[in-house]
Amino acid sequence: MRRSLVILTSVLATGALTLTACGSRDDNGGGDSAGGDTTTLTIGVDAPLSGENSTTGLGIQYGAQIAVDDANKNKLVPGVTFKLKAFDDKAQPATGQSNATSITGDKTAVGAVGPLNSGVAQSMQQVFASANMVQISPSNTNPELTQGKNWQTDKKRPFKTYFRTATTDELQGSFAADYAINGLKKKSVFVVDDKQTYGAGLAKIFTEQFKKLGGKVVETDHVNTGDKDFGSLVTKIKNSKADLLYYGGQYDESALLSKQMKDGGVKIPLFGGDGMFASTYIEAGGAATEGDLATAIGVPADTLPAAKQFIETYKAKGYKGDYGAYGAYSYDAATAIINAVKAVVDANGGKVPTDMTDLRTKVVDEVQKSDFQGLSGKVSFDEYGDTTNKQLTVYQVVKGEWKAVKTGTADLN
Amino acid sequence: MTGIGPVEPVNSPETNESHDTIGTDAPHLTDRIADLWAGLTPRTRTAAIATAVAGAVAAAATLIPQVSGDSESPAPVPWPANVTTWRYLGFAAPHNSGATSGRYHFAVTVDHGPPVTLRISGTAFPGLTAHALPEPAFTVAASTTRKITVRISVSDCSELPLNADLPFLDVTLRNTRAIQHHSFIFGGTFSRDLSVLLHGACDRAADGPGPRPSGSANSQHVDGVEIPPNRPTAPRALVRPPRRHNKNVTSELAAMPLSAYRA
Numbered sequence: 001m002r003r004s005l006v007i008l009t010s011v012l013a014t015g016a017l018t019l020t021a022c023g024s025r026d027d028n029g030g031g032d033s034a035g036g037d038t039t040t041l042t043i044g045v046d047a048p049l050s051g052e053n054s055t056t057g058l059g060i061q062y063g064a065q066i067a068v069d070d071a072n073k074n075k076l077v078p079g080v081t082f083k084l085k086a087f088d089d090k091a092q093p094a095t096g097q098s099n100a101t102s103i104t105g106d107k108t109a110v111g112a113v114g115p116l117n118s119g120v121a122q123s124m125q126q127v128f129a130s131a132n133m134v135q136i137s138p139s140n141t142n143p144e145l146t147q148g149k150n151w152q153t154d155k156k157r158p159f160k161t162y163f164r165t166a167t168t169d170e171l172q173g174s175f176a177a178d179y180a181i182n183g184l185k186k187k188s189v190f191v192v193d194d195k196q197t198y199g200a201g202l203a204k205i206f207t208e209q210f211k212k213l214g215g216k217v218v219e220t221d222h223v224n225t226g227d228k229d230f231g232s233l234v235t236k237i238k239n240s241k242a243d244l245l246y247y248g249g250q251y252d253e254s255a256l257l258s259k260q261m262k263d264g265g266v267k268i269p270l271f272g273g274d275g276m277f278a279s280t281y282i283e284a285g286g287a288a289t290e291g292d293l294a295t296a297i298g299v300p301a302d303t304l305p306a307a308k309q310f311i312e313t314y315k316a317k318g319y320k321g322d323y324g325a326y327g328a329y330s331y332d333a334a335t336a337i338i339n340a341v342k343a344v345v346d347a348n349g350g351k352v353p354t355d356m357t358d359l360r361t362k363v364v365d366e367v368q369k370s371d372f373q374g375l376s377g378k379v380s381f382d383e384y385g386d387t388t389n390k391q392l393t394v395y396q397v398v399k400g401e402w403k404a405v406k407t408g409t410a411d412l413n
Numbered sequence: 414m415t416g417i418g419p420v421e422p423v424n425s426p427e428t429n430e431s432h433d434t435i436g437t438d439a440p441h442l443t444d445r446i447a448d449l450w451a452g453l454t455p456r457t458r459t460a461a462i463a464t465a466v467a468g469a470v471a472a473a474a475t476l477i478p479q480v481s482g483d484s485e486s487p488a489p490v491p492w493p494a495n496v497t498t499w500r501y502l503g504f505a506a507p508h509n510s511g512a513t514s515g516r517y518h519f520a521v522t523v524d525h526g527p528p529v530t531l532r533i534s535g536t537a538f539p540g541l542t543a544h545a546l547p548e549p550a551f552t553v554a555a556s557t558t559r560k561i562t563v564r565i566s567v568s569d570c571s572e573l574p575l576n577a578d579l580p581f582l583d584v585t586l587r588n589t590r591a592i593q594h595h596s597f598i599f600g601g602t603f604s605r606d607l608s609v610l611l612h613g614a615c616d617r618a619a620d621g622p623g624p625r626p627s628g629s630a631n632s633q634h635v636d637g638v639e640i641p642p643n644r645p646t647a648p649r650a651l652v653r654p655p656r657r658h659n660k661n662v663t664s665e666l667a668a669m670p671l672s673a674y675r676a
Binding site: 171174175178182209212213214299303304305308377390406407408409410411412413 | 488489490491492494495498499500501537538539572574576577578579581591593594595596597598599600601602
């Protein structure tokens, strides 16, 4: 009986080992890199990684990091290992420009992801253009960056090296104005901005659209980035009798403004743009933010099946920051650069061009031709370098969390 | 991201869990096989071992491709709004001056996933109604584009900006994954074509009241009717259509309220 059991166990074990061995061979199959020689190419990422705006900035950094890790793991470009090099611009244009110079001066760099802030991007664009290196922002929304200063009347692309995976404030400001009028039924608004390229630009577009839809802008005012005390502004808002406060700027100031406004007895919602859409806004403003609103680019990540693995990886790695606002868009931006490198290498007989200037130039051209399914949906760019994925969501703070209340997709042709 | 989106799960295959029933009081399988084995002759046992080894090898060769194939989970069913696109094609019929409704062609495409059933639930402003023709709900299969006609009617001029930049259609989309309420926003051509309807319907309503400023300089030009510019208050309408009225009222000049401040 005992010997019989031993024999039976041996038979079953033999079968199991056979299965295991075959499984290992299968796992190791494919992706045989040529020759063993690998080239390391660097992708720079620039965002505020410390101080103000760093919650969303870190989401950009680690979104790109996961894209690079995935590409290396899957040997997306045989013979090439990608390396991500992160730069902290502290949300300062001058620092961003200095970082751009560092990235373009790196002989192994093929492109860059970032920055977060439109104002910082303005200071970087020329640097990347001079080096003929691609730059893709996952979050810049100011229309001028891709369509020129006269974008409302005469669109003209300023830099062929600049792209973005985020849609523009032309759409975001209009979407917010519509929701304020038709969704919230608000008729009079007090508009505040932080005097920055992004904040002032978004507030201007919202103001124009709100008026066109029949709303009344009762008063406007400005704050400085870094301000903490909004006492006098709260008094103005209270006296204006506005039924909505629209804020163009980032969460650092708007969270404090919302708290001080509600504490001051002004019980009207604060509505802002994607610069406010971060978990930090709710954490900093506390219960006072309940009912506040923000538009954000794209649709909720929860409705994007491809983003599921990304979110799990982000959490599993214990990365800091908030991936929710721009993480998936940063992943797609980095992937667009990686795919462009692959196209260049494939067209060059499977070899990385030895002339780095040539490689950078060709990568710009290939990014322009991007057409793939990313985490955020289809990734491709129009003639201005803007994403063709024009989705937006209105979020509202409900029970201490951002909850999507309206989603939309635009076809502006 | 903490937002969950304005969605409602519908019979999602990913939530359709099945449970195997395990655990009974029958004798353990190994005990039964061991009893059976003990009852065999040595020759029979040798033959059984050879057969088992050969069977194991054959089973491995057969099963491995299936195992590796099954390890890739099937693609999840997409949310309907993420695979559906709308493109404006143009007027479905020549637009009559003064008409209070117009018909417009759109191309609706579903990229992949299960079929999506769509129903237009509204449009840009409270003074407009919209629905698809001939049936309000229609279905588009994956990898196909369907040309549809949308009828938009003016029911109340008082809330209408006559030159809206980015008009949209509110649409309810449904597939086996979710029901979503989503806006499809249009620029350029549709914006201009819709403005033709709005001007035609509301510019002609010369004597109607308008509770707030709206429209543009163009809205001052109304054929055959003198409109004093920028008057502080507008006269009351003699006839005012019901707010949700969506029928043609093409020739009643006094029927539609008019914006008061038209600068």
